Amino acid sequence: xxxxxxxxxxxxxxxxxxxxxxxxxxxxxxAFFYTIPKGFILESFIFAKKNTMxxxxxxxxxxxxxxDVAEDLAIxxxxxxxxxxxxxxxxxxxxQLHHQVKxxxxxxxxxxxxxxxxxxxxxxxxxxxxxxxxxxxxYVSKRAEIxxxxxxxxxxxxxxxxxxxNHCVIAGSAVIESNTIIEDFVxxxxxxxxxxNVLVGRGSEIKANTxxxxxxxxxxxxxxx
Numbered sequence: 013x014x015x016x017x018x019x020x021x022x023x024x025x026x027x028x029x030x031x032x033x034x035x036x037x038x039x040x041x042x043a044f045f046y047t048i049p050k051g052f053i054l055e056s057f058i059f060a061k062k063n064t065m066x067x068x069x070x071x072x073x074x075x076x077x078x079x080d081v082a083e084d085l086a087i088x089x090x091x092x093x094x095x096x097x098x099x100x101x102x103x104x105x106x107x108q109l110h111h112q113v114k115x116x117x118x119x120x121x122x123x124x125x126x127x128x129x130x131x132x133x134x135x136x137x138x139x140x141x142x143x144x145x146x147x148x149x150x151y152v153s154k155r156a157e158i159x160x161x162x163x164x165x166x167x168x169x170x171x172x173x174x175x176x177x178n179h180c181v182i183a184g185s186a187v188i189e190s191n192t193i194i195e196d197f198v199x200x201x202x203x204x205x206x207x208x209n210v211l212v213g214r215g216s217e218i219k220a221n222t223x224x225x226x227x228x229x230x231x232x233x234x235x236x237x
Contacts, residue, residue, distance in 0.1 A: 067091055068093065068120075069092070069094075069121065069133060070124045071099040072123075079102060079103055085146075091105050091107065091108050093110055117141070120143065121161060122134060122179060125181065127215045128197075131197045144159070147165055147168075150165065150170070152164060153170055153172040154172075156174040156175070157174070158176050160178050162176055163181055163182065164176075165186075168183070169187045170188050173190050173191045174188050174191070174194070175192075175193045177196035180199070181199045182194075183200060183202040186200045186203065186205075187204070187206065188200070189208040192207070194206075195212060195213055195215075195232070197215045202220045204218050204220065204223075205222075207223075207224055207227070209226055210224055210225075210228045210230070211228075217234070219236060222237060
């Protein structure tokens with residue numbers, strides 16, 4: 013897809029810049045513009061948009077959820093990745109072995125529910141670009157910060173000044189109130205309610221229907237039910 017727009021140039025120059033967007037698209041940006049004495053000339057920018065593919069690591073229930081969210085976001089899925097081929101495809105997407113992935117320039121999502129295993133996979137693949145998946149029916153404040161590789165499912169509500177780390181799972185209808193920090197590799201279950209000014213430590217799991225009161229601190233790798 014090509015986009016063309018105009019700009020007024022004030023000095024002679026030529027630039028080539030590469031932009032990477034989070035919505036699985038790479039923007040190539042080319043601009044040429046010139047000036048003439050005592051005047052300006054309009055020139056055109058040309059934007060060429062190159063799609064990248066999303067590969068989902070995992071082939072079980074959590075992977076199916078990730079596929080659903082990616083499709084609802086109109087993200088193109090290249091396939092799924094697993095360490096065995098006991099499952100050949102998921103929703104008609106091919107399951108590939110880890111070593112069959114040809115390019116680390118694509119985007120990846122780790123669809124593994126266990127926080128410790130998820131952390132190990134990420135550490136083994138530090139050069140991958142990780143995609144964040146936020147379902148369109150989740151409410152996420154524009155003042156919240158969401159880390160890479162995190163998934164937020166339909167009906168979740170994330171208040172202003174919430175910080176959610178990398179590779180977290182925020183299940184449907186979870187509510188996280190203001191000024192709360194969710195560290196990396198945390199699982200927040202369905203219908204969980206987390207109050208304001210809470211700290212949830214790295215690798216923790218908050219099980220379904222749990223209420224965490226304001227000002228609480230959850231140590232890392234805790235399981236709360």
